[in-house]
Amino acid sequence: MAPLNDTIAALDRLPALPATSMRLISMLAGGGRDADLRDVECIVGHDEAVTAAVLRRANSAAFGMRGRIAGLGDAIRRLGTRELCRIALETQTSGMLANAGRSYGLRRGALSQSALGGAIAADQLARLHGANREVAFVAALLRDIGKLAIDAVAGPDALERIAAAADTRPFLAYEREAFGADHAALGAMLCERWSLPSEIVGAVRGHHEPPSNPAEPLTDVVHAADCIARWAGLGLGCDGLMYPFDAAARERLGLSRDALEAIVADVLAAIAPDHTAANSPLPLRRTA
Amino acid sequence: MSRTPSIPLRTETPRAGEGDKVVVGVADLQVSRDPSKSIITYALGSCIGVTLYDPVAKVGGMLHFMLPESQVSTEKAAANPAMFGDLGMPILFDKVIAAGAKRERLIVCAAGGAEVLADDGHFRIGSRNRTVLRKILWKLNILLAADDTGGQHSRTMTLRLADGSIALRSQGKDSALWPR
Numbered sequence: 001m002a003p004l005n006d007t008i009a010a011l012d013r014l015p016a017l018p019a020t021s022m023r024l025i026s027m028l029a030g031g032g033r034d035a036d037l038r039d040v041e042c043i044v045g046h047d048e049a050v051t052a053a054v055l056r057r058a059n060s061a062a063f064g065m066r067g068r069i070a071g072l073g074d075a076i077r078r079l080g081t082r083e084l085c086r087i088a089l090e091t092q093t094s095g096m097l098a099n100a101g102r103s104y105g106l107r108r109g110a111l112s113q114s115a116l117g118g119a120i121a122a123d124q125l126a127r128l129h130g131a132n133r134e135v136a137f138v139a140a141l142l143r144d145i146g147k148l149a150i151d152a153v154a155g156p157d158a159l160e161r162i163a164a165a166a167d168t169r170p171f172l173a174y175e176r177e178a179f180g181a182d183h184a185a186l187g188a189m190l191c192e193r194w195s196l197p198s199e200i201v202g203a204v205r206g207h208h209e210p211p212s213n214p215a216e217p218l219t220d221v222v223h224a225a226d227c228i229a230r231w232a233g234l235g236l237g238c239d240g241l242m243y244p245f246d247a248a249a250r251e252r253l254g255l256s257r258d259a260l261e262a263i264v265a266d267v268l269a270a271i272a273p274d275h276t277a278a279n280s281p282l283p284l285r286r287t288a
Numbered sequence: 289m290s291r292t293p294s295i296p297l298r299t300e301t302p303r304a305g306e307g308d309k310v311v312v313g314v315a316d317l318q319v320s321r322d323p324s325k326s327i328i329t330y331a332l333g334s335c336i337g338v339t340l341y342d343p344v345a346k347v348g349g350m351l352h353f354m355l356p357e358s359q360v361s362t363e364k365a366a367a368n369p370a371m372f373g374d375l376g377m378p379i380l381f382d383k384v385i386a387a388g389a390k391r392e393r394l395i396v397c398a399a400g401g402a403e404v405l406a407d408d409g410h411f412r413i414g415s416r417n418r419t420v421l422r423k424i425l426w427k428l429n430i431l432l433a434a435d436d437t438g439g440q441h442s443r444t445m446t447l448r449l450a451d452g453s454i455a456l457r458s459q460g461k462d463s464a465l466w467p468r
Contacts, residue, residue, distance in 0.1 A: 105460065107330060160460030163441065170405060227404060231413050233314035233354060236331040236442040238459045241414075244406040257411055261360040264413075265371060268315055268354060269364055 002153040004180025010152035011186065017194045020047055021092045024085045028134035029197040041076050044088055053091045054084060086137060090116055093141050101147050103154035104237025114235025115141050117267045122225035124263050129253055131217045132199075139203035139218065140225045142196075144235065146187030146204070153179055163238040171242035172208055184208050210249045220249040228260065232268045309446075312337070312352045315371035319349035319383045323450040330444050332400030334414035336373065336421055336437070337445040339397045340380060341452040342389035348449050349384040351376045355413065356420040373420040381428070396430055397454050397466050399445045401437035414438065434466045 002010075020043045027040070044050050051072055058075035059068055069075045076084055094112040101111035122140035126133040150159070162174045172182035181189075188205035199218055206219040207226050214220060227245045229235055312318045312329040320327060327350045329337045334354075341348040351370060358365035358372040369375035385391055398421055403414040418437050425432060436443065436456055444457040445465070454466040 110331070157460055164459040164461060168405065168440075230404065231334050231354070231411075233331060233333055233335045233352075236333045238442070240439075240441040240459075241333050241402050241404045242440045243404065245404050245411065247408055247410070250410060258360050260411060261355050261413070264355060265361040265364040268371065269367065272313055272315065 002179050007149060007153050007179045007181055010149050011189055013152060014148050015096060018092045021089055022194055024088050025138050025196055028085050028138060037076060037081060040081055040084055041073060044084060045072055050088045050091045053087050057087055089138060089141060100151060101237055103151045103159045104147065104239055105160055106237045111144060111147060111235055113271055114229050115144060117232055117234040117271045118143060118225045118229040120270050121228040121263055121267050122221050124266065125221040125224055129217045129221060131221045135199055136218060136221050139200045139222045142191060143187065143204050143207040143222055143226055144183060145190050146183035149186040150175065150179060150183050160238045166242060170244055171239040208243050210246050212248060220253050223249050224253055224255060228264050228267060231264045312350045314352055315354050315368055317349060317351040317370045317376060317380050319387050320449055321347040321387050326446050326448045328446045332443045332445060333402050334417060336398055336400040336417045338377065338380060338421065339447045339454055340384045341395045341447060342393045343452050344393055345388045346449055347384055347387045347389040348447050348452065349380050350447055351380040356416040373417055377424045395433045395452060396425065397433055398435040399437060399443050399456055399465060402439050402441060405440050434468060436465055
C-alpha cells in the first residue's frame with residue numbers, strides 16, 4: 001500500500017497532457033465557436049496523429065461527404081472548429097490512456113474507449129440540461145485520468161485483491177485506504193497541474209461523488225455520463241460497478257429510465273459502429 | 289474420427305491477436321462450430337452474456353446484450369438487435385440452430401447482470417436484464433443450466449466449443465460455470 005506522498009509523487013512521473021490539447025481546451029472552454037480557424041489549423045497541423053484523424057473523420061460516411069478530402073484546410077472547413085477540437089482531444093487523450101487501467105485489469109484501449117463513451121454521453125446530457133457542451137465533453141474525456149497515477153503506485157494484482165475482498169462501500173473508499181487518495185482526486189490534481197479551467201478540475205474531482213448543491217449542472221452531467229459508460233459496458237475493470245449513481249444528482253437532472261437507456265444505446269452505437277448491422281437476423285452471411 | 293467442418297460464418301473471423309478466440313463485443317453475438325475455438329466476452333457488467341451449446345453437434349453461440357428491451361430505441365434496435373435482450377436472444381437461438389444445433393439438446397448458461405452500487409430501484413438495468421433473460425427462456429420453455437449473475441463485479445465469460453465448458457473470470461479469480 002502506498003502512502004499519499006508516494007501517490008502524489010507519482011503524478012510528477014506521468015506524461016503531461018500535450019501542449020496542443022491544453023491550448024484547444026482553453027479555446028473550447030472559452031466558447032470554441034469564436035476560435036480563429038487558422039489558429040486551430042496551425043495547432044492541428046503540428047500533430048501527425050491528429051491530422052490523420054481529422055482527415056479520416058472528414059472523409060467518413062458520418063459527414064456524408066461526396067468526393068475525397070485530401071487537404072487539412074478543406075477538412076477543417078468542412079468539420080468546423082468545434083468538431084476539430086474534439087477530434088484532436090480524442091486522439092491525444094486516447095494516446096495517453098491506451099495502456100492505462102492495467103492495475104484495474106483493463107485491456108489495452110479499454111480506458112480510452114470508456115473516456116470517449118463518457119464524453120459522448122456528457123455531450124448529450126449537457127445539451128439536455130443547459131451545461132456547456134464543450135466543457136462537459138472535455139471533463140468526461142479526462143474523468144479517469146487519475147487511474148494513470150493509481151497504475152503507477154499499485155502493485156501487481158493489488159486492486160484485484162482489494163476488489164475481491166470488498167464489501168458494499170464505493171470503490172473510491174478502498175482507493176483512499178490503499179493509496180491515500182482516490183482516482184477522482186488524483187485526476188483533479190493532474191488537471192490542476194496542467195492549468196485546465198477550474199470547472200473541468202471540479203467535474204473530474206466530483207465525477208463519482210458530485211457535490212450536494214452545485215451551482216452548475218456540469219458535475220452532475222459528468223457523473224451521469226460515467227454511469228452511462230459503465231452501463232454501456234465500457235471501462236469495466238475489477239472495480240466493476242462499485243460506484244453508486246448519486247440519487248440527488250439523478251433528481252436534479254430529472255433523468256428518466258427510458259431517456260437514460262436511449263443514451264446508453266447511442267453511446268455504444270457511436271463507440272462500436274462495427275457491430276452495427278453485424279448481428280442482423282437470419283439468413284446467415286457466408287463468406288465462402 | 290472425422291473433424292467437424294467449420295461453417296465459414298463471417299462472424300467467426302477472430303480479431304487481431306486473439307488467436308483461437310472468437311470475441312463477442314458488447315451488443316454482439318457470435319456462433320461457431322469449430323471445436324478448436326473458444327467464444328469469449330470480456331467485462332460483463334450490467335450486461336448479460338448468454339451461451340447456447342449443443343454437445344452432440346458441438347455448435348455453440350454467445351450473445352452479449354446490454355439493455356433489456358428494444359422499445360427505448362427502435363432505430364438502434366433495427367441497426368443492431370443484439371444490443372437488446374428481447375431481440376438478441378431469439379436471434380441467438382435461430383443462428384445456433386441454423387448452424388446445426390438441435391433445440392432440445394441446447395445447454396443454456398448466463399452470466400452478468402450486475403447492478404450499480406446502491407441503486408435505489410430507479411434504473412436497475414442489471415436486474416431488468418436478468419428478468420428479460422428468464423422471461424424469454426420461460427416463453428421458449430427452456431431452463432437455465434447454470435448462471436452466475438448479480439452483485440457489483442464484472443465478469444469475463446468463455447465457452448469452449450470442444451466440450452461446452454464455460455469458464456468465468458472475475459476480480460482476478462477463475463471459476464467454472466459449466467459443468468459445475
